[in-house]
Amino acid sequence: MRPLATLLTAFAIAASSSALAQETPAPDQPPVPAVDRAAGLSEWEKINAVFSHPRCANCHVEDDHPRWSGTHYGETRNHAFNVQRGTDESGFGNPGLRCTTCHFESNSNVLHGPPGAESWHLAPAEMVWFGKSSAEICAQIKDPERNGGRTLEEIAVHVRDDGLVGWGWAPGPGREPAPGSAVETFAALERWNAAGAPCPDG
Amino acid sequence: MRLTVDGREIEIDPDPEMPLLWALRDLAGITGPKFGCGIAACGACTVLVDGVPVRSCSLPVGGVEGDIVTIEGLADGDTLSAVQQAWLDEQVAQCGYCQAGQIMSATALLDEVSDPTDEDIDNAMGGNLCRCGTYPRIRAAIKRAAAMKLARA
Amino acid sequence: MASIGKIARRTFLIGAAAIAGGVAVGYWYVSRPYDNPLEDDLAEGEATFNPFVKIASDNIVTVIAPRAEMGQGISTTLAAFVAEELGVPLEELTVEHGPTSFAYYNGTMMEESGPFPWFDDSLLASIARDAFSTVGKVLGLQATGGSASTRDGFERMRQAGAAARHMLLAAAADRFDVPAGQLETVGRTVVHKASGKSATFGELAVDAAKMSPPSSVKLKDKADWTLLGKPQKRVDMLAKVTGAPIFGVDVMLPDMLFGTVKMNPVFWQKPASVDLSKAEAVKGVVKIVPLDTTYGHGFGVIAENTWAAFRAADLIEADWGKPDFPADGAAVNEALNAALATDGSRLRDDGDVDVAFADAPADSVLEAEYAVPFLAHICMEPMNATARFKDGKLELWAPNQMPTLVEYLSGAAIGLESANVTAHTTSLGGGFGRREADTTIYAAIMAKEVEGRPVKVIWSREEDVRHDSYRPAAKGRFRARLNQDGLPAALDMRIAAPSVVASVMRRTFPSLSPAGPDGTITQGSHDQPYTIADYRVSGAKADLGVPVGFWRSVGNSFNGFFHEGFMDEIATKGGLDPVEMRRKLMAAHPAAVKVVDKVAEMANWGEPLPAGRGKGFAFTLSFGSWVGEIVQVAETDAGIRVEKVWIAADVGTAIDPGIIEAQLTSGAIFGLSAAMGQEITFANGMVEQSNFHDFDAMRIHQCPEFEVAILENYHRMGGVGEIGTPPAAPALANAIFALTGKRIRALPLSREVSFA
Structure with a gap:
């Protein structure tokens, strides 16, 4: 593998593991798992509304194709141009057609132009949200095998601080943003966790 | 600002938000990269920046660092790539x-x-x-x- | 076929419109040869022999290939005609588009404007062809279209090469004092072997040009061709792999300004109100000017760079007004239905269809309704033109397909006679029939506002998609009566579509109102080489208000789908193999049968296919060439994949097999792209699509394999540039029927199936 691809792969792995979160100071009070299922589920609904929103779910797919949806894009469909996860599974596309061939550090301000954020890439396939039920997404989030080895606290911080995640609330002209904000979603994750992180019945 | 394009230093004064394509074409007179869509959907404007292909119609010139290679810079004298x-x-x-x-x-x-x-x-x-x-x-x-x-x- | 009586009762739209346009242009002398435009602009020591050849003292031999090079390879083919007879290798010639001139009229393009099918060799048909060809000459219509350029140049450009050679040899014979018969040429040098004397073309040019041109030249027999009939290296290829500045968008002039246009998204309307303040505040904007033209109303933005112009155009705020035409899909459909309820014009009316259906048993009758949407051209090079207005003269640089009309119309838009307008034709980044005069009209108006400074006006892709001259939407109702043997005894096709000719006239010569039928509405259905006892094809004009124009293969682009889709249905109902049925129905036309046989053989038609695969066949005779296509599709997890396409085409005489193969493949991909997924739709009278995210074309990963055979059985030469398109859509739809059992009668197919 060429150096570029190696670098991209390494970056993907780093970004999707807990490595980045380690610098975040631990919260003063470790969450005590209270069991308030109704309150927890209410928080989860807010979180799920974000995770299952097309701005987030379109790039959390199980297969190799990011999705397009929204006004002027027709029904939800595979990203055009044969854009794919990448034969090296990196999530950064293929040689000759990387995600970053079109998606730069910031949004194009032209309607239908490519959105942008740091390190634009596809989430690993195991972190699938697209086409999944609320219960399935919830189970995935809580499963360290499929959430990049993160604690729930680390997930909340990742959602609050990561540039690419944050793009979901500022997706550029013509695109509907994910509901709420990064900070609100962080808070909802904290409260959900505090309430025992209940998942809806699947 | 200075850009290195096809091995040459060029000096242009663009609005940093101007896409690289128009900086190359209108300001530097380098017309090899073509305008096709303006939304990175056709690839006609593709150039390499430090070896990575990018759609220059959507890349703001202000953030461009590195060596730019266009179609005009591929050949080595009269020898085609x-x-x-x-x-x-x-x-x-x-x-x-x-x-x-x-x-x-x-x-x-x-x-x-x-x-x-x-x-x-x-x-x-x-x-x-x-x-x-x-x-x-x-x-x-x-x-x-x-x-x-x-x-x- | 149409009888003399029927023809006499008709007027013909294209002829009538064109003659009227000719009067407007002001040229009417049929017999007067046009001046050689090269004489006006010769360098010191340079000589010209005819409008197609000039030779400079430094031995540069320039061939004028006066047709728009839009990828079809015409500059190479026209130069090869000259090279063959001049006796100079193609790569030693310099090839240029040359100036705009009536001398470069295209006679062939109009030849088939009469109501005669290609295979009609009757005296009447021949007379009509000559007459329409004369119209082209009278108009001095320098135009590229109708897949006519090679046919048009075939005699003229070979003669130009032969005449120049004759004059060069005559000059050398005088200089060496030897008989011309003892001379030969090596490259661009005339040699007298016996004496060892030699002179370059450049040394002889001035003397040679003074020689009288031969009154007649004998052209080489086909058997003696060294270049023609063989694939040539294209003369434009090196420029195109090195990014050379050959396109309209690449024009760079001293002190140049840049610009774009924002035209009313509601066709024809004047904006009710407008606020330019935000647009004018954009840094780099020089001036925003109103554009009020026969093509529509809107604004031209002149700026220091294209990007500033684009941004300002986006910020123009206006109340664009209300459409005065069917404003959405439902209204378009209603208008087409209304037209279908009228009789229309019958460009084919064999036997008596009404009688044939009057007593038809119900189970012998097949009926179907077909429809196609509007389509955009989306040339890769967006619409553009550069203009400079200075000292009362207008100079234009533009990729265009009709430079004489561009000069006339663009000049007229700012009150200039054509004599004060000079149009330079650049290479075209795709044409497909789109490149009209709107771009240069707008650029001319803008240039006049900044007198002295050139303005390069490039449209955004959004403007390009939303202000096209669209392929018409069309609808057809068809019925067939089948015999016991499964063959059609009677076929009745009624088709409604907007008139392309009327629409072109509206935006070019709006004061003239064209009358008579428009053959493009049924072209591809009324002129096919099928023998059916009772066979009627009628076309009804439906004025949908949307500007429509020439889209690669014009009416054939939808009639191919209509006619060949329905033929496949007939075969299915009759229990016949679709290919075998064609052999029977086309038996009177051996060229057609040979094409059918060839493509069937290439594709192993009839051989059982593995599960999950299907093949479809279609045939269209268009632009004088006979084309059969077979498409193979496969069911995959990701959807239907177009795996392979076989094409056999009889072009009569194949000048450059490499270019013909490329054009056939290109035409088929163009047709498949449209059939698979393209449609232009309307809401509130405005086009809904805007760029490649919602109006795309086939990409490399969807592209099938191709196998192409070129035949030369028919005795007249056909066209090449458009002929691959018409059979592509029906062959694909028929393949999908074979694969899935689903008969899709409306395009695009993506409404019904998904593609990989």
Whole structure:
């Protein structure tokens, strides 16, 4: 593998593991798992509304194709141009057609132009949200095998601080943003966790 | 600002938000990269920045760092690059408008994959639209260029 | 076929419109040869022999290939005609488009404007062809279209080469004092072997040009051709792989400004109100000017760079007004239905269809309704033109397909006679019939506002998609009566579509109102080489208000789908193999049968296919060439994949097999792209699509394999540039029927199936 691809792969792995979160100071009070299922589920609904929103779910797919949806894009469909996860599974596309061939550090301000954020890439396939039920997404989030080895606290911080995640609330002209904000979603994750992180019945 | 384009330093004074494509074309007079869509959907504007293919119609010039290579900088004097020579040998172009972008994407592909399969070609070139339908010859030319590069190496 | 009586009762739209246009242009002398435009602009020591050849003292031999090079390879083919007879290798010639001139009229393009099918060799048909060809000459219509350029140049350009050679040899014979018969040429040098004397063309040019041109030249027999009939290296290829500045968008002039246009998204309307303040505030904007033209109303933005112009155009705020035409899909459909309820014009009316259906048993009758949408051209090079207005003269640089009309119309838009307008034709980044005069009209108006400074006006892709001259939407109702043997005894096709000719006239010569039928509405259905006893094809004009124009293969682009889709249905109902049925119905036309046989053989038609695969066949005679296509599709997890396409085409005489193969493949991909997924739709009278995210074309990963055979059985030469398109859509739809059992009668197919 060429150096570029190696670098991209390494970056993907780093970004999707807990490595980045380690610098975040631990919260003063470790969450005590209270069991308030109704309150927890209410928080989860807010979180799920974000995770299952097309701005987030379109790039959390199980297969190799990011999705397009929204006004002027027709029904939800595979990203055009044969854009794919990448034969090296990196999530950064293929040689000759990387995600970053079109998606730069910031949004194009032209309607239908490519959105942008740091390190634009596809989430690993195991972190699938697209086409999944609320219960399935919830189970995935809580499963360290499929959430990049993160604690729930680390997930909340990742959602609050990561540039690419944050793009979901500022997706550029013509695109509907994910509901709420990064900070609100962080808070909802904290409260959900505090309430025992209940998942809806699947 | 200064940009290094095709091995030359150029000095231009663009609004940093101006896409690289228009800075190259209108301000620097480098017209090899073409305008096709303005939304990174056709690939006609493709250039390499530090070896990575980018759609210059959507990349703000203010953030560009690194060496830019356009179609005009591929040849070494009168000697065409392997990809260009293969394009000539296979008589690929019809109208020719998209071919600068096609050649740049193919160049990027072959820099990473020395002997691409049909699937590699499909995966690399789907972002480059050709309205004349030169795809069968593009495919043949990429394979020819790969063979030429391996032979030259 | 149409009888003399029927023809006499008709007027013909294209002829009538064109003659009227000719009067407007002001040229009417049929017999007067046009001046050689090269004489006006010769360098010191340079000589010209005819409008197609000039030779400089430094031995540069320039061939004028006066047709728009839009990828079809015409500059190479026209130069090869000259090279063949001049006796100079193609690569030693310099090839240029040359100036705009009536001398470069295209006679062939109009030849088939009469109501005669290609295979009609009757005296009447021949007379009509000559007459329409004369119209082209009278108009001095320098135009590229109708797949006519090679046919048009075939005699003229070979003669130009032969005449120049004759004059060069005559000059050398005088200089060496030897008989011309003892001379030969090596490259661009005339040699007298016996004496060892030689002189370059450049040394002889001035003397040679003074020689009288031969009154007649004997052209080489086909058997003696060294270049023609063989694939040539294209003369434009090196420029195109090195990014040379050959396109309209690449024009760079001293002191140049840049610009774009923002035209009313509601066709024809004047904006009710407008606020330019935000647009004018964009840094780099020089001036925003109103554009009020026969093509529509809107604004031209002149700026220091294209990007500033684009941004300002986006910020123009206006109340664009209300459409005065069917404003959405439902209204378009209603208008087409209304037209279908009228009789229309019958460009084919064999036997008596009404009688044939009057007593038809119900189970012998097949009926179907077909429809196609509007389509955009989306040339890769967006619409553009550069203009400079200075000292009362207008100079234009533009990729265009009709430079004489561009000069006239663009000049007229700012009150200039054509004599004060000079149009330079650049290479075209795709044409497909789109490149009209709107771009240069707008650029001319803008240039006049900044007198002295050139303005390069490039449209955004959004403007390009939303202000096209669209392929018409069309609808057809068809019925067939089948015999016991499954063959059609009667076929009745009624087709409604907007008139392309009327629409072109509206935006070019709006004061003239064209009358008579428009053959493009049924072209591809009324002129096919099928023998059916009772066979009627009628076309009704439906004025949908949307500007429509020439889209690669014009009416054939939808009639191919209509006619050949329905033929496949007939074969299915009759229990016949679709290919075998064609052999029977086309038996009177051996060229057609040979094409059918060839493509069937290439594709192993009839051989059982593995599960999950299907093949479809279609045939269209268009632009004088006979084309059969077979498409193979496969069911995959990702959807239907177009795997392979076989094409056999009889072009009569194949000048450059490499270019013909490329054009056939290109035409088929163009047709498949449209059939698979393209449609232009309307809401509130405005086009809904805007760029490649919602109006795309086939990409490399969707592209099938191609196998092409070129035949030369028919005795007249056909066209090449458009002929691959018409059979592509029906062959694909028929293949999908074979694969899935689903008969899709409306395009695009993506409404019903998904593609990989």
